[in-house]
Amino acid sequence: MNEYRDLRVALLGCGSVGAQVARLIIEHGDELAARIGARLTLSGIAVRDTTAKRDVDLPQELFTSDAERLVQGSDIVIELMGGIEPAKTLILQALQGGADVVTANKALIAAHGPELAEAAEQVGAQLSYEASVAAAIPILRPLRESLAGDHITRVMGIVNGSTNYILDRMDRFGDSSEDAMRVASELGYLEADPTLDVEGYDAAQKATILASIAFHTEVPVDAVYREGIANITLEQIETAKQAGYVIKLLAIAERITSADGEHGVSARVYPALIRRDHPLAAVYGGKNAVFVEAEAAGELMFYGAGAGGAETASAVLGDVVSAARRHVVGGPGIAGSLHAGLTILPVGEVNTSYQVMLEVQDQPGVLARIAGILAEHGVSAASVKQSIADGAHERASLVIGTHIGRESDLAAMVDSLRASDLVHEVTSVLRLEGNE
Amino acid sequence: MNEYRDLRVALLGCGSVGAQVARLIIEHGDELAARIGARLTLSGIAVRDTTAKRDVDLPQELFTSDAERLVQGSDIVIELMGGIEPAKTLILQALQGGADVVTANKALIAAHGPELAEAAEQVGAQLSYEASVAAAIPILRPLRESLAGDHITRVMGIVNGSTNYILDRMDRFGDSSEDAMRVASELGYLEADPTLDVEGYDAAQKATILASIAFHTEVPVDAVYREGIANITLEQIETAKQAGYVIKLLAIAERITSADGEHGVSARVYPALIRRDHPLAAVYGGKNAVFVEAEAAGELMFYGAGAGGAETASAVLGDVVSAARRHVVGGPGIAGSLHAGLTILPVGEVNTSYQVMLEVQDQPGVLARIAGILAEHGVSAASVKQSIADGAHERASLVIGTHIGRESDLAAMVDSLRASDLVHEVTSVLRLEGNE
Numbered sequence: 001m002n003e004y005r006d007l008r009v010a011l012l013g014c015g016s017v018g019a020q021v022a023r024l025i026i027e028h029g030d031e032l033a034a035r036i037g038a039r040l041t042l043s044g045i046a047v048r049d050t051t052a053k054r055d056v057d058l059p060q061e062l063f064t065s066d067a068e069r070l071v072q073g074s075d076i077v078i079e080l081m082g083g084i085e086p087a088k089t090l091i092l093q094a095l096q097g098g099a100d101v102v103t104a105n106k107a108l109i110a111a112h113g114p115e116l117a118e119a120a121e122q123v124g125a126q127l128s129y130e131a132s133v134a135a136a137i138p139i140l141r142p143l144r145e146s147l148a149g150d151h152i153t154r155v156m157g158i159v160n161g162s163t164n165y166i167l168d169r170m171d172r173f174g175d176s177s178e179d180a181m182r183v184a185s186e187l188g189y190l191e192a193d194p195t196l197d198v199e200g201y202d203a204a205q206k207a208t209i210l211a212s213i214a215f216h217t218e219v220p221v222d223a224v225y226r227e228g229i230a231n232i233t234l235e236q237i238e239t240a241k242q243a244g245y246v247i248k249l250l251a252i253a254e255r256i257t258s259a260d261g262e263h264g265v266s267a268r269v270y271p272a273l274i275r276r277d278h279p280l281a282a283v284y285g286g287k288n289a290v291f292v293e294a295e296a297a298g299e300l301m302f303y304g305a306g307a308g309g310a311e312t313a314s315a316v317l318g319d320v321v322s323a324a325r326r327h328v329v330g331g332p333g334i335a336g337s338l339h340a341g342l343t344i345l346p347v348g349e350v351n352t353s354y355q356v357m358l359e360v361q362d363q364p365g366v367l368a369r370i371a372g373i374l375a376e377h378g379v380s381a382a383s384v385k386q387s388i389a390d391g392a393h394e395r396a397s398l399v400i401g402t403h404i405g406r407e408s409d410l411a412a413m414v415d416s417l418r419a420s421d422l423v424h425e426v427t428s429v430l431r432l433e434g435n436e
Numbered sequence: 437m438n439e440y441r442d443l444r445v446a447l448l449g450c451g452s453v454g455a456q457v458a459r460l461i462i463e464h465g466d467e468l469a470a471r472i473g474a475r476l477t478l479s480g481i482a483v484r485d486t487t488a489k490r491d492v493d494l495p496q497e498l499f500t501s502d503a504e505r506l507v508q509g510s511d512i513v514i515e516l517m518g519g520i521e522p523a524k525t526l527i528l529q530a531l532q533g534g535a536d537v538v539t540a541n542k543a544l545i546a547a548h549g550p551e552l553a554e555a556a557e558q559v560g561a562q563l564s565y566e567a568s569v570a571a572a573i574p575i576l577r578p579l580r581e582s583l584a585g586d587h588i589t590r591v592m593g594i595v596n597g598s599t600n601y602i603l604d605r606m607d608r609f610g611d612s613s614e615d616a617m618r619v620a621s622e623l624g625y626l627e628a629d630p631t632l633d634v635e636g637y638d639a640a641q642k643a644t645i646l647a648s649i650a651f652h653t654e655v656p657v658d659a660v661y662r663e664g665i666a667n668i669t670l671e672q673i674e675t676a677k678q679a680g681y682v683i684k685l686l687a688i689a690e691r692i693t694s695a696d697g698e699h700g701v702s703a704r705v706y707p708a709l710i711r712r713d714h715p716l717a718a719v720y721g722g723k724n725a726v727f728v729e730a731e732a733a734g735e736l737m738f739y740g741a742g743a744g745g746a747e748t749a750s751a752v753l754g755d756v757v758s759a760a761r762r763h764v765v766g767g768p769g770i771a772g773s774l775h776a777g778l779t780i781l782p783v784g785e786v787n788t789s790y791q792v793m794l795e796v797q798d799q800p801g802v803l804a805r806i807a808g809i810l811a812e813h814g815v816s817a818a819s820v821k822q823s824i825a826d827g828a829h830e831r832a833s834l835v836i837g838t839h840i841g842r843e844s845d846l847a848a849m850v851d852s853l854r855a856s857d858l859v860h861e862v863t864s865v866l867r868l869e870g871n872e
Contacts, residue, residue, distance in 0.1 A: 024585060024732060028585070028587065035652075136733040138574075138578035138582030141578065142574035142577065142582075145574075145754060145757075145758060146566065146574030146578075146751065146754040147574070147750065148471055148754050148758065149460060149464070149750065149752070149753020149754050149756055149757045150750040150754070216470075277718075277720070279718060279739055282713075282718040284713070295746075296460060296747065297746075297750035298572060298746070299740060299741070300572060300574070300738075302739075303736065303737040303739065304734065304736035305733065305736075310731075310732040310733075310734070311732065311733055314583065314586040314730060315582065316585070317584070318582040318583055318584050318585050318586070321585045330766060339470045339471070
């Protein structure tokens with residue numbers, strides 16, 4: 001057996017992911033040592049309550065409540081506490097002490113990623129966070145390294161498993177929104193505060209991280225346009241199904257050009273219609289997937305588990321092995337280079353198409369007048385379908401699919417439809433994505 | 437504008453991939469320089485005929501017929517000539533001269549990968565070949581790096597676009613095998629010698645590369661069990677469809693345990709039945725995808741274009757950028773470490789299940805006697821379906837699906853069925869994969 005030098009690994013946090021990371025480091029010790037050329041030695045696990053019960057049986061002497069002290073003298077620090085503080089301060093202390101840092105903390109990276117990356121770069125340390133987006137799926141490394149010679153044009157991800165589970169139940173089992181939410185909650189898919197998932201905040205954090213890495217540009221999380229799935233109805237899903245679509249909550253990061261010719265970046269989260277034969281349409285249940293379009297590579301998709309203790313731990317360990325190899329053989333830390341500095345353009349500048357459902361007066365000439373409203377905004381219809389005519393109430397239901405246009409024009413068109421005396425109600429407005 | 441040092445890049449070969457690589461290096465020069473911290477300078481392109489017409493307009497002065505001289509003094513050599521020689525000798529010369537080498541040459545890597553990796557390791561150079569498997573799809577780097585802390589148990593890929601296109605046409609458009617082959621040939625999907633694709637030789641080379649990287653074990657290409665799709669009939673595809681399956685040519689690399697308890701590796705290529713809701717079932721046309729199962733990460737899939745000049749060039753450039761960064765900031769070359777040295781077990785040791793279609797005598801007691809033949813080999817039936825009884829000829833057609841068993845037992849069962857006087861003909865034998 002080879003004699004390997006030891007690398008001191010400090011683990012901060014021991015929830016479902018942390019416990020699995022500790023287990024893998026211990027159980028796979030020999031195999032990891034052979035791959036790295038050094039042995040990962042767990043020097044301690046910092047937790048608030050050192051006597052709490054864990055998912056995995058771990059040596060009690062590893063636990064400490066003194067995270068600051070544990071960080072000192074570590075070669076690699078794994079931060080799995082979540083939240084902003086004390087995680088951020090501990091990560092900065094670790095980096096300043098020369099340690100490489102691996103984290104799965106999407107909230108922290110979305111809020112302070114550039115600051116932490118700069119701190120790492122200043123001391124030549126490595127900061128990596130593959131597990132912060134889509135858990136087990138290798139997506140940040142492929143975006144950063146495999147596609148480094150290409151020009152990424154769009155990243156479109158199903159990056160929140162809870163909302164995908166809810167939408168998938170509605171689509172495949174005909175659950176109402178309320179029933180699907182209840183089942184998701186019972187199965188532990190939803191956080192204690194479900195608005196983080198349902199209103200798209202979680203997906204927006206991931207959109208920030210994906211956009212920053214794909215486009216080498218700092219994209220603050222509050223620059224991400226965001227709509228959640230709280231108002232998606234079973235009727236919308238059924239109508240989509242009949243037309244050959246499925247509704248998915250998408251996090252989109254895209255290079256776009258504004259109306260006045262400025263090249264920039266858009267980052268946004270909203271539920272959208274996707275054609276049934278699009279690879280993202282076959283992402284069922286709580287699974288995640290990220291669809292990437294690049295100038296030369298064309299269309300790529302990365303699919304897998306978007307949550308789970310062991311699954312997330314796999315991504316964390318991949319980063320740990322990368323950092324450990326660097327300790328053995330030298331070389332630079334990964335620099336989260338933001339050299340491009342593209343402008344972040346507002347959602348109004350995005351090109352998309354709309355599917356609008358509305359109830360109109362069932363009278364002669366109504367279609368021509370609706371078409372006139374579209375034309376006023378420079379919007380052209382790709383399809384108009386009169387789905388139900390209710391003679392008794394003199395109402396008709398229309399489903400209008402538009403050609404691709406500018407979001408600001410499409411939104412203004414919907415406002416005009418709402419204001420028209422012909423229109424009783426606009427019952428649904430959804431964007432179509434992945435269609436061009 | 438920053439002043440960057442130059443890195444001399446030599447390109448060997450200028451077919452559809454090489455021309456795109458040259459284009460990207462020239463057109464994206466500034467962006468690549470910003471990412472790398474050095475400028476990629478194309479020092480020359482070695483071709484047999486320096487006056488031939490190219491896919492892309494490139495400066496004539498770059499072309500040379502003297503590959504050996506071009507390689508000398510290069511920092512990075514990109515080998516896109518294909519074939520074993522002179523590619524192998526030139527790569528060895530490049531490595532010995534201290535250059536990093538990027539290649540898309542699957543035949544060469546499948547045949548001589550370990551020897552070339554050793555040559556690279558001896559001089560501390562980097563040898564990378566992401567584009568050799570599934571072209572644009574980042575798969576080798578995620579297997580090697582992102583999953584470095586995990587334990588990969590199985591890799592199952594649709595890695596030959598031509599055969600996927602043929603099978604997909606048969607499945608979705610009801611083409612006969614001959615018609616689908618003809619269309620594939622007309623569209624340029626098939627090589628001049630179609631047996632490389634159709635008989636699974638191309639997929640076997642990729643299985644070798646995938647198995648070696650996933651399991652850190654040298655897997656020679658002639659240790660890959662191989663069956664092609666030449667004998668797949670439309671009837672088999674229709675029968676599969678009725679039962680909820682689709683037939684795909686799979687390259688499988690798997691950790692298995694032999695009957696006498698030895699842990700080892702299996703690598704094999706064959707057409708197999710996949711459930712329609714499996715992610716691999718939605719890989720249409722000429723697309724590729726690699727489905728990966730790992731102990732902690734669970735199921736992952738990587739999807740994208742498996743061929744094409746620009747698509748393959750994207751993967752080549754990713755490797756070039758990685759090598760170039762190493763020149764700028766130091767650090768070791770990627771070592772294709774084969775430390776595990778697992779035994780390669782024969783296909784008979786694999787666990788799989790069979791779907792067998794056969795014509796039997798339509799007489800009382802035949803099912804019981806067929807069941808008896810299964811039982812003799814320790815095989816148990818999961819389903820038996822009598823699909824057509826032809827009273828006039830006293831024949832019945834049976835479709836038997838087995839539970840999972842050892843390949844050697846299942847194959848012996850089929851031999852016994854063929855030998856039985858009850859059986860007129862065994863019309864189809866297919867394995868089911870991705871089902872457990």
